[in-house]
Amino acid sequence: MANPYQDAGVNVESGYKISQFVKQKTKSKSIGNFGGIYEIPAGFKQPVLVSSDDGVGTKLLLTNEFKKWDTIGIDCVAMCVNDILAQGAIPQYFLDYISTGKVDQKVEEILKGVIAGCQMSNASLIGGETAEMPGVYGDNDYDIAGFAVGICEKDELLRKENIQEGNVLIGITSSGIHSNGYSLVRKIFFQDNDFNLETILPELDGQTLGEILLTPTKIYANELVPLLGQKLINGAAHITGGGFFENVPRMLPDGLAAEINVDIWPELPIFAALQKYGHLETIDMYHIFNMGLGMVLAVDPKDELKVLEQLNQLETVAYTIGEVVEKDSTNLILKGDKL
Known part of the structure; x- marks a missing residue:
């Protein structure tokens, strides 16, 4: 028929x-029904x-x-x-x-x-x-x-008013570019430089562009859920589209700024390659990409070591990258020799 x-x-x-x-x-x-059903935990x-x-x-x-x-x-x-x-x-x-x-x-x-x-x-x-x-x-x-x-x-809830001047900023590493900026990434590598997914650049430690670019976004549940349960986090910023300049200030109350030293954490090779082949200014990189950190936490100074110890139990994935300071003219201050 x-x-x-x-x-x-x-x-x-x-x-x-x-x-x-x-x-x-x-x-x-429930899969295949007209709506998903979820019972709120007791x-x-x-x-x-x-x-x-x-x-x-x-x-x-x-x-x-x-x-x-x-x-x-x-x-x-x-x-x-x-x-x-x-x-x-x-x-x-x-x-x-x-x-x-x-x-x-x-x-x-x-x-x-x-x-x-x-x-x-x-x-x-x-x-x-x-x-x-x-x-x-x-x-x-x-x-x-x-x-x-x-x-x-x-x-x-992690509210802006939880964050105070003097809070320590801890960054947790990313797995790569995650899922932002790929229109620019594709333009740089595949249009402007005529590379392909099988290209092996000297900056990428023997991996192909395809392998690097399809690395999945890191999920931060295992890192954050225990810290949330212990009330060790005052605020958090997910570093996605807009990079540091758009996302870090989103967690801050009026009158406060984030001061970050960009020399603290190791730079992933893919970002150096993007900057080199895209002829991008360093400061622009921090406006677009996560630059190796996918999550930034604001914590009380007395909890800094406890948070770092928990995050770095198996491998070093977290670094103290700065602090929350009084706002002057801008709500994000980047410093370091890389700039």
């Missing part, structure tokens, strides 16, 4: 298969929900070129989860939205990353949508977005 919807280019059966795939991987009974006195939605920008274009789709879902989860962690909330659940011209093996690969990201965040994947939209997308084209929700006590 003819299927007019399939004749129009939409394979409904492929959507059913995707639902079954996610059910098998997550053991979730024990909260005045719980508040913190939510975030985000995508991965033009980084996803590289997954098609490299034919590697199994990590971009981690990026999507990370971009949402890291935002709610920066508000002081503990990740609880996540939903994804994937749209494409044709549902095929790449969607399962993308969802493997989503599932892995949820596991890293200790968040439940309670639902999502996979939309086949021929005419809007080519067969190989797709987009992905996500929505995450976290929970915390109302009086434990």
